[in-house]
Amino acid sequence: MxxxxxxxxxxxxxxxxxxxxxxxxxxxxxxxxxxxxxxxxxxxxxxxxxxxxxxxxxxxxxxxxxxxxxxxxxxxxxxxxxxxxxxxxxxxxxxxxxxxxxxxxxxxxxxxxxxxxxxxxxxxxxxxxxxxxxxxxxxxxSPMMPNGYGLMRVVPVESAIQDIPKAHDYDKLSYYINKYEKFSVSPCSCRASRRTLNDGCGHLEEDMCIQMGKGAEHYIRTGRAREISRDEVYEIIKRAEDNGLMHDMPNIEEAGESAAICNCCACSCFGLRIGLMYGARDMIRSNYVAKIDETKCVACGQCVENCPGNALKLGQKLCTSEPITPPEYRKMRDSLWTKKDWNPDYRENREDVAETGTAPCKTACPAHIAVQGYLRLAAEGRYRDALALIKKENPFPAVCGRICNHRCEEECTRGNVDEAVAIDEVKRFIADHDLNAETRYIPPMVNQIGKPYPQKIAVIGAGPAGLSCAFYLAEKGYSPVVFDKAKRPGGMLMNGIPSFRLEKDVVEAEIDILKEMGVEFRCGVEVGKDVTISGLREEGFQGFYLAIGAQGGRKINVPGEDVKGVVSGIEFIKEVNLGSGTKLSGKTVVVGGGNVAVDVARTAIRVGSGNVEMYCLESPGEMPAAADEVEEAAREGITVHHSWGPKEILVKDGKAAGIVFKKCTDVFDENRRFAPQYDEDDTITVECENILLSVGQSIEWGALLDGTKVELNKNGTVKADPLTYQTGEPDIFAGGDVYSGPKFAIDAIAAGKEAAISLHRYVQPGQTLTMGRDRRNYRALDKSSALVPLDCFDADKRQIPGYNAAKAKSFGDTRTTFTEEQVRKETARCLGCGATKVDGYLCVGCGLCTTKCEFDAIKLEMRTDMKPVQAGTFETIPIKVAGHVVKKVGKIAVKNGKKLRK
The missing domain is CATH 1.10.10.10 (Winged helix-like DNA-binding domain superfamily/Winged helix DNA-binding domain)
Structure with missing residues (x-):
């Protein structure tokens, strides 16, 4: 051309x-x-x-x-x-x-x-x-502009400065709002621009920018905006803050003059980009800076994840054997700034955690739940607030309080002193409020437009991953439809876990909350058979989440395993949970050493088997089942035989009559990969009537993927992006066991939330799946160098939940929930490892952090007294900036000269 x-x-x-x-x-x-x-x-x-x-x-x-x-x-x-x-x-x-x-x-x-x-x-x-x-x-x-001279300036959340005596009127949004009589609201221009470039961050443009006075008159007359009342202005500002958006205003008029209020996100705003990409924080900052009261801070992370400038990071509160010094870096205000100093990837490289790490419990949890935070709230008796905090990351705390493998406890710093805090037991106490319709916590819908989104999203699979995805989509304002081939929702929570570990009314109570949030369930519908993905597209569904779990068992590939009396452990538990009247008689052998195998063995006792024994490849130290579950099995008379692998199933009259095991000498190779080795000559024969195989799970895809571009790995899991969970078919996402292979419920729950983020972005035009997305890369503090407070030794011993002997060997849960007194004692054992750290230079003083803290631990303080454009107008900026540049260059020259003399 x-x-x-x-x-x-x-x-x-x-x-x-x-x-x-x-x-x-x-x-x-x-x-x-x-x-x-x-x-x-x-x-x-x-x-x-x-x-x-x-x-x-x-x-x-x-x-x-x-x-x-x-x-x-x-x-x-x-x-x-x-x-x-x-x-x-x-x-x-x-x-x-x-x-x-x-x-x-x-x-x-x-x-x-x-x-x-x-x-x-x-x-x-x-x-x-x-x-x-x-x-x-x-x-x-940007390198030339002093504090107070940016063409846009940050205006703090007003509630954050209302108690500061010296706060000026021109630092308060209410001053401008009450000054004008005409208001309008329009789409955010920065986000609209990003959308046209297919570069959006998931923050949407609708009803975000407010015009006042002459600006409102022009926008209304030319069809750019709709007129709104003063009350609507305050509603939009509050909604913006609820959605983690900060306030920004044009800064080209005299002090106290402005025609607009922008409700900005750092990941799309072009005005804030000046500070975040080019490093010109002074150019955009307000007169205020955030300060943390570490005695109150519990490192919940809400302020950190919502900080637009990435000035807040999760660090540690415990003293260390070697002092921690904040990292030094170049600052624009005292350096000759070049392109090498820019941060062009600021939308993708934000960090939530300080280099020295933070609380191990939050780090170890796959969902990064604010453990330290909800323990503090529980200690204060604020149980509903604790439940709300947990549900920011986990919609099913009552379920997880009973079945989670509590990696948080495994990493708890308290474990280096005596025993880890009984985190899961406290969570169970808090979450039991969800079991009562009068006390349960149903989160409000929080999105930028204040009304439901119309886009239709299908979740295929009603297990923990699918339910979690549906929960967070509903919280965002969608009305997802969950399909499941089973007659009731819950997936493995309902069908794959026995009731003595997870009573079904607990699962149903938490699913009821999803229904109240607007989630629709279509059970008894197998996608791929009763309806297809292409058919759902014709119905208007724009996004899909595959979360069918790994509900099939695995074979052991030995002679005789297809005869009567040999059953998959997963199928066995499923039949029992569905109330099919399954009964066993005689001796039962369970093959496997994981948590599911223990569940299978304990279930076998409850349906009539008088003698149940387990055989597994692993030694006692290698056995994957949780120690407390193995102990419960032993209490019920179940014996575990270690280091044996199946060789042959004995058959008599077409039925299983016994099983031959061979000695397992090694389970893993030198790289810790599963590669069992056997002594074929060292065998034992075990006579039995029932053999239940629990050696792993498989994914049963059926015809679900027919006609799609979704690809599978060799092990049957789906190929998907590790951050976004998008598959080879752009509108199809996948997560939970179908992506990771069999894991725990909390892993699936964490994946479901990330999928909800991706699906929201996907169905909204012009949004990327990655820009401005929190990668949530956590790292734990070094426990070996942490110095625990001396008074921690005065705390009570770890509290033990009660045991209901009346429910022994029944399908009722024998474990009892902590009492309130036990919760008080147990939460007092938390060492409070983590705390948020503020980088005062990076902080632009928006005050958004103060709206997210439930502990009154973060506030704004006045640090400068700069008027907007220093009480001038746009026309006076060049002259004033010139003087600033001369002074800055002089200071840098003096500074460098001193360094050379040293």
């Missing part, structure tokens, strides 16, 4: 709008301001815009005089420029006539171009131009 000739009038207009910086900016066909305007303006419109000049209120008569065009013509052109977004049009309060104002490119014209949704649809290049302009032009400007 031939290179197009530059249009001189568009070039001139770009220079005019660019102000002093526009004089030095190179304007060619690739300049974002040029191609944006050249694609939508005529030369006559450019003439009218040039005549108006920059940032002056111009009546129609002035434009007529300057252009020499007929009044009717100028009126048409000026009104069209206002509709496009080059002009702001308002009514002069004195003359009652229209007046026109041409703002700078950003904040100003670029936003108004993008906020013209009809224009953006037909000219998507204006969205690209907005992104490029704010990236390219700000790069050179």
């Amino acid at each position: 031939a290179k197009q000739k530059l249009r001189p009038k568009i070039v001139k207009l770009c220079k005019v709008v660019g102000g002093l910086t526009g004089v030095v900016n190179k304007i060619d066909e690739n300049a974002p301001e040029y191609y944006a305007l050249a694609s939508i303006l005529t030369d006559e419109e450019a003439d009218v815009a040039i005549a108006a000049g920059l940032r002056k209120e111009r009546p129609l008569e002035y434009l007529v005089k300057k252009t020499g065009m007929p009044e009717k013509k100028v009126k048409e052109l000026a009104d069209h420029l206002a509709w496009i977004g080059v002009f702001r049009v308002t009514t002069n309060p004195v003359t009652k006539k229209d007046q026109y104002f041409m703002q700078i490119f950003a904040p100003g014209i670029m936003e108004m171009l993008v906020n013209n949704q009809e224009l953006l649809k037909t000219h998507p290049e204006v969205g690209r131009a907005f992104e490029e302009y704010t990236r390219i032009r700000m790069a050179n400007m």
